[in-house]
Amino acid sequence: MSNIAFQRLQREFKEVITNAEIAQTGIRLDTSDDTLTKLKGEIKGPPDSPYEGGTFKLDIIIPDNYPFHPPKVSFETKIWHPNISSQTGTICLDILKDQWAASLTLRTVLLSVQSLLAAPEPSDPQDAVVAKQCLTHPQMFTETARLWAQVCADAPGERNSQLYKKLTQLMDMGVGKESALSALSCNSWDVSKATEHLFS
Template sequence: MSKRLTKELGKIAKKELDWVTIGPHNDNLQHWRANISGPASSPYEGGTFIVDFIFPADYPFKCPEIKFLTKIYHPNIKTDTGEICADIINSNWAPTLDVYHCLETLQSMLLNPSADSPVEAQIATQLRDDYDAFAATAKKWTAEHAS
């Protein structure tokens, strides 16, 4: 696993991504921390979200546990724990996928919140029924928690 994670870290570094920084937390290769910038034209624009990646011993056969440490108003992320909807990463996981795939998925989640398979039903309902109110609250939370 550590050889695979080291290789993935190098692959991500070569991409020179301007919207995320990621690497081992406290020199622990099984625990990474990412700082993800909220995408432009989304309610999360201007925010930086801290996200934990915990890699199980049998990674890549099992996906990493991913959790937002920064409080976020999103239908697919638990507001109290930061856990993301299991379906988003877990259900389609395969050993051929990697951390970069997870990062792209998280960026896509921020750009296109989905009312399908929510972990926060009230936020999903608001997203579906009153996007402007959803976006206003998401922007407010981003300013309060992710700046």
């Protein structure tokens, strides 16, 4: 890692940890090793969105030529969102690609990801299945995204009993929590289709 990158990251850490305003927005940054190349981020689901109150963990990989190249950021916590892959957690966000600028920081990146949660853009999707649902069945999309946040990201609130029943039904068959969620969500909550999808 170059000298500039190291200096920058040290300063950015200080900024994120000390700033009170940042603590309020629910953003955290942690190191997972001493070299500062692999970092962990955390954001709170924004209010008035299906992700409200959830805690989402992010993987951050710092490239050698940071800050001249953007950091690689992906979701570690499973999330149902048109611009984030429900399978891999890959994020489709312009500032992480061609709109990156050296003056942007990890703080601005995490804030942008947070605002992406509040304002999904199904017309420019990363996950086509989610985007299609978001456009054609917005009600079902909101319910699905909320349940994912409750199950995977500890979001508070009462769970949708109808959907949760179907989920437990699959989990009773011995299917893992996350694959059951994924199979049901991708098959419009049709239990028999989801079962076929899982076992064929």
